[in-house]
Amino acid sequence: MIFDNIIKFIFPSHCVICDKLLPYGGNLENLFLCNDCKNKLEFIKDPICKKCGAMINDNDTMYCERCKNDMHKNFEFGFGLLRYNDFVKESLHRIKYRGRKEYIDFYGKCIAKKYKNVITELNPDYLVPVPIHRSRLVERNYNQSTVLAHSISNELSKYGINIAVNENIVHRMKNTRVLNKLDNDDRASELKNAFLSTDLSNIESVILVDDIYTTGSTIDSLAITLKNAGVKNVYFVAIAIVDNL
Ligand SMILES: [Zn+2]
Ligand SMILES: [Zn+2]
Structure with a gap:
């Protein structure tokens, strides 16, 4: 201290x-x-979509409109800290492109505090950062998701919860184009075979860690790769989740 x-x-x-x-x-x-x-900052609060964790309007509904159209069967569910808004957008942009790595610790600490019980219950083998391609790593010097995963793991250990970060079980093979400019079909084809992993049949469950959840196409693609490799349960946590309230 x-x-x-x-x-x-x-x-x-x-x-x-x-x-x-x-x-x-x-x-x-x-x-x-x-x-x-x-x-x-708009912290996510109930009611939320039981699949992607986005805020929804209606207590009687299970899922957001986005998940009703695409049930994302490849991953179990996810949860996030904030509603995506223009302020968060700017903050995440500075993390990624202006070297403001230090912001990440705030988000990591808040996620650990808010979700420590959920994470304990899920009891994952690892926190797994969404990988970026080597060429982007060279450009930015760090993968913001890896820094976030370490921050969450570090903070959880202060509550006596020990979950390691593992960034070696899945790799990004393709340097995908910026996905938010693409429609759903293009995203899917862009992400096809984007990730690669080895045999993971000894792993029960993982929580993927990312900065923002938009349509779920990246998490979907990663979850398919991980499940084909033998992982049984895939969850995700994100700093911000896009909703459409
Ligand atoms: Zn949803
Ligand atoms: Zn300020």
């Missing part, structure tokens, strides 16, 4: 939403968010 404080003093943090330099000290929120931005 003292060490954390010294680090914090030497490297003051920036607001994860507007990037403003923050004053030293405070609780988790104060360490990562300025006063103006605290209400810009």
